Amino acid sequence: xxxxxIMLEARNVDVFYGEFQxxxxxxxxxNEKSVTAFIGPSGCGxxxxxRVLNRMNDYVEGFALRGEIEIDGEKIYRKSxxxxxxxxxxxxxxxxxxxxxxxxxxxxxxxLKIQGITDKAxxxxxxxxxxxxxxxxxxxxxxxxxxxxxxxxxxxQRLCIARTLAxxxxxxxxxxxxxxxxxxxxSKIEELLQDLKKKxxxxxxxxxxxxxxxxxxxxxxxxxxxxxxxxxxxKIFTNPSMEKTESYITGRFG
Amino acid sequence: MxxxxxxNRIKDKLFEYWGVISTLIGVVLLVVFMTDIFMEGxxxxxxxxxxxxxxxxxxxxxxxxxxxxxxxxILILTxxxxxxxxxxxxxxxxxxxxxxxxxxLLEINISNLAGVPSIIYGLLGLEVxxxxxxxxxxxxxxxxTLSLLVLPIVIVxxxxxxxxxxxxxxxxxxxxxxxxxxxIWTQVLPSSIGGILTGVxxxxxxxxGETAPLIVVGAxxxxxxxxxxxxxxxxxxxxxxxxxMPDAREAMxxxxxxxxxxxxxxxxxxxxxxxxxxxxWQKKVKW
Amino acid sequence: MTQxxxxxxxxxxxxxxxxxxxxxxxxxxxxxxxxxxQDLADEIFISEKHLNNFELRIDRDCENIFALxxxxxxxxxxxxxxxKVISDIERxxxxxxxxxxxxxEMDKKFEKDLFEQLRxxxxxxxxLQMLEMLEDAFDREDLGLARKIFKLDKSLNEIKLAAPDxxxxxxxxxxxxxxxxxxxFSTIRKLERVGDLCKNIAEQLIFYAEAKVVKHRSEK
Numbered sequence: 001x002x003x004x005x006i007m008l009e010a011r012n013v014d015v016f017y018g019e020f021q022x023x024x025x026x027x028x029x030x031n032e033k034s035v036t037a038f039i040g041p042s043g044c045g046x047x048x049x050x051r052v053l054n055r056m057n058d059y060v061e062g063f064a065l066r067g068e069i070e071i072d073g074e075k076i077y078r079k080s081x082x083x084x085x086x087x088x089x090x091x092x093x094x095x096x097x098x099x100x101x102x103x104x105x106x107x108x109x110x111x112l113k114i115q116g117i118t119d120k121a122x123x124x125x126x127x128x129x130x131x132x133x134x135x136x137x138x139x140x141x142x143x144x145x146x147x148x149x150x151x152x153x154x155x156x157q158r159l160c161i162a163r164t165l166a167x168x169x170x171x172x173x174x175x176x177x178x179x180x181x182x183x184x185x186x187s188k189i190e191e192l193l194q195d196l197k198k199k200x201x202x203x204x205x206x207x208x209x210x211x212x213x214x215x216x217x218x219x220x221x222x223x224x225x226x227x228x229x230x231x232x233x234x235k236i237f238t239n240p241s242m243e244k245t246e247s248y249i250t251g252r253f254g
Numbered sequence: 255m256x257x258x259x260x261x262n263r264i265k266d267k268l269f270e271y272w273g274v275i276s277t278l279i280g281v282v283l284l285v286v287f288m289t290d291i292f293m294e295g296x297x298x299x300x301x302x303x304x305x306x307x308x309x310x311x312x313x314x315x316x317x318x319x320x321x322x323x324x325x326x327x328i329l330i331l332t333x334x335x336x337x338x339x340x341x342x343x344x345x346x347x348x349x350x351x352x353x354x355x356x357x358x359l360l361e362i363n364i365s366n367l368a369g370v371p372s373i374i375y376g377l378l379g380l381e382v383x384x385x386x387x388x389x390x391x392x393x394x395x396x397x398x399t400l401s402l403l404v405l406p407i408v409i410v411x412x413x414x415x416x417x418x419x420x421x422x423x424x425x426x427x428x429x430x431x432x433x434x435x436x437x438i439w440t441q442v443l444p445s446s447i448g449g450i451l452t453g454v455x456x457x458x459x460x461x462x463g464e465t466a467p468l469i470v471v472g473a474x475x476x477x478x479x480x481x482x483x484x485x486x487x488x489x490x491x492x493x494x495x496x497x498x499m500p501d502a503r504e505a506m507x508x509x510x511x512x513x514x515x516x517x518x519x520x521x522x523x524x525x526x527x528x529x530x531x532x533x534x535w536q537k538k539v540k541w
Numbered sequence: 542m543t544q545x546x547x548x549x550x551x552x553x554x555x556x557x558x559x560x561x562x563x564x565x566x567x568x569x570x571x572x573x574x575x576x577x578x579q580d581l582a583d584e585i586f587i588s589e590k591h592l593n594n595f596e597l598r599i600d601r602d603c604e605n606i607f608a609l610x611x612x613x614x615x616x617x618x619x620x621x622x623x624x625k626v627i628s629d630i631e632r633x634x635x636x637x638x639x640x641x642x643x644x645x646e647m648d649k650k651f652e653k654d655l656f657e658q659l660r661x662x663x664x665x666x667x668x669l670q671m672l673e674m675l676e677d678a679f680d681r682e683d684l685g686l687a688r689k690i691f692k693l694d695k696s697l698n699e700i701k702l703a704a705p706d707x708x709x710x711x712x713x714x715x716x717x718x719x720x721x722x723x724x725x726f727s728t729i730r731k732l733e734r735v736g737d738l739c740k741n742i743a744e745q746l747i748f749y750a751e752a753k754v755v756k757h758r759s760e761k
Contacts, residue, residue: 056429084431092429098422101445111430114440160426167430210611237613246614251543 007032007171007201008053011068015048015225018062022048024225026067030218032170035197037212037233038205040222041248046205049222050173053203054090055083072170088115091164095176097156099148099163104131104140107148107159111167130162134192154185161192165200172196174204178211190215209249213237221245288518295511303512307478308494313505318513321494323480324393324473325462325520328490331397332461336404337454343405344412344450349438367406375403376467384471391472393481393488399471400464404457411453415446448535452528459524463517465492491517545610549619552602556623556630557680559595560742563630564672566592566637567735571665573641574728577650585641592634596627615749622749629738629745633672636731643724651721658707659725664700664732667693671739678743682750687743697736704729 008030015023023045030036038046051057052065055076069076076086088111099107108127117123127144131137136158140146148159157177164172178186193202193215206212212219213233220230221244229236229245240246247253256264306317347364351357379399389395419442427437473493481488489497491513498510542550566585573581603624606612612620656662671693678686708722 054429056425059428084433087429087431094422094425094429096422098420098426100423100426100441110427110432110440114427114430114432114436163426163430209613213613238617240614249613250616251545 004031013067034217037216044222045225090171091169105144130165134158298512324488335401340408373466376470392485394484407457415449455528570637570640582641596631622745690743694736701733
């Protein structure tokens with residue numbers, strides 16, 4: 001079996017919001033082309049840590065990071081790093097579907113257009129390709145000019161995923177992507193993840209432990225800003241090493 | 255014995271009646287006023303009213319041509335000055351400036367400025383534009399003065415419109431690698447343009463009705479030609495009405511009434527347009 | 542306590558109760574066998590049905606827990622362990638019933654002498670002791686106690702291994718006792734099987750509590 005290379009690495013990472021320390025000394029290595037789930041009770045820091053990976057926390061007052069985050073061999077918290085470039089490699093899907101109030105086509109094309117790409121044929125190909133990857137193409141191919149806001153919640157979220165795929169990232173970060181969706185849309189997106197992981201490295205924050213168990217290869221359990229346990233998902237859910245992990249996943253707290 | 259439930263229902267009905275009556279009083283007064291004006295001035299409204307210059311000697315042929323064009327010049331100049339400045343300031347304050355006590359102070363002050371009596375702006379304009387900058391009693395000085403008046407309204411309208419764009423949209427844009435300016439230009443502005451325009455039009459329709467500041471900065475009482483350049487003298491419709499009113503001659507009274515009708519029509523059209531825009535915008539952008 | 546915790550506690554209690562039931566069956570079978578007590582044998586036959594129903598009931602409870610609660614980690618291991626354990630307990634009950642049925646076929650009481658040479662009663666006592674230890678170990682999740690059961694099983698195996706030679710020697714002197722001997726030997730084999738089953742149950746307990754699969758390791 002070939003060794004997967006490490007796509008994401010965190011070393012001694014601390015995160016502060018002003019005086020408050022939100023993340024304490026995290027070390028983590030994430031393999032390429034896999035799905036990693038971040039679980040933990042509310043306020044444990046899993047969303048904060050996710051956002052650290054594409055520097056979305058830069059906009060928060062008082063944010064400071066110590067330690068090193070490396071993505072695909074590149075340290076991302078150097079002054080020389082252009083945040084816009086980083087986000088082409090590391091895409092993000094949010095909890096509540098947030099398509100732009102534009103047409104379906106324009107939504108998916110947005111990421112390409114802001115890079116200055118004007119080749120219409122190229123853009124069109126990427127749009128079609130992305131919509132196909134999220135299994136939305138057949139549903140919308142005749143209505144590309146229609147407003148994205150007219151789609152259902154599940155479709156909107158798949159559109160948001162397609163929008164992210166259009167710029168061909170290496171990593172996709174997902175912050176509770178299905179918590180606002182109905183069960184059928186949720187399961188469609190979970191199936192989508194199994195396909196996507198063949199090409200992309202996916203990190204997904206989820207409140208739903210069954211979801212984490214279903215979709216991920218590896219699971220990280222966060223608690224009060226610390227990484228308590230990080231291991232293969234089947235190990236975490238059948239025989240975790242740490243008692244806190246066991247308490248959390250068996251529902252004894254949180 | 256009247257119980258509590260019945261008492262409440264009576265209170266409800268009383269309040270409803272009071273509301274209706276209050277509204278009616280306002281509407282009735284307005285209708286009475288407008289009917290009165292219409293009846294007085296409608297006879298003068300024909301093509302010549304719009305194309306003739308005012309004439310002290312021949313009141314029957316007096317027209318509002320110079321005033322009409324003056325109003326147009328003022329409108330366009332004021333818009334050209336206040337829209338870029340106001341929208342730019344609004345974007346800066348909402349998107350770029352740091353949210354600290356300085357910006358809060360600024361925000362309060364700008365809101366207050368919108369309520370300052372317009373004559374104060376007139377006095378300011380007189381000192382700065384007419385005297386210090388030496389622009390004299392020109393149409394550009396008038397426009398600059400009115401821009402000051404209108405600016406706070408445009409800034410506030412811009413900020414409100416931008417604020418109403420949900421943060422999630424901006425996050426999505428940043429997440430895809432857009433810069434701050436790209437996000438504003440491609441997502442925030444297009445979504446808020448309706449709100450901004452509505453605010454701008456309302457501000458401008460207020461501006462064209464302002465007389466006091468323009469008097470102070472030198473709008474002419476008696477002028478017979480339309481403005482021919484930025485520095486030329488000018489008059490505006492309210493000014494013209496103001497000039498005609500004290501004249502005891504019957505024909506002049508009719509002219510004044512006709513002038514009021516024209517001004518009302520313009521105001522109505524502008525406000526109507528603003529409402530139409532707002533409705534269209536709200537339909538398009540349903541968060 | 543969460544609902545799941547309460548349910549699991551009840552499940553464990555039921556399992557321990559089932560072990561006790563099987564122990565009583567085995568106890569009765571010993572007495573019935575030694576005294577050729579037909580009435581006692583009948584009791585055993587009736588109780589066997591209860592034991593089987595008990596297994597079905599616990600099985601269904603386990604199924605419900607899987608479907609409704611989605612247990613993970615140690616909760617999951619407990620339910621899996623119990624599913625396996627109840628099947629083994631039921632088989633212990635079967636063996637007790639089997640022994641009881643021999644009583645019908647026996648024509649007279651057994652020779653005391655042969656009993657003693659085979660260490661028959663000792664074997665029974667060891668088996669019963671193992672079941673008692675299981676009750677306790679399961680209830681208190683006492684792994685030390687569970688491990689002691691392995692040692693006892695060794696003793697049972699030893700007695701069974703010695704049996705054929707003892708019987709052969711005995712029959713040389715008294716050929717009339719052949720039928721008896723056959724029954725005795727079958728019973729001894731059954732008791733040895735009971736010992737194995739107790740050992741399995743102990744292993745499941747250790748698996749649940751320590752997630753170590755000791756089945757194929759020699760450390761016993």
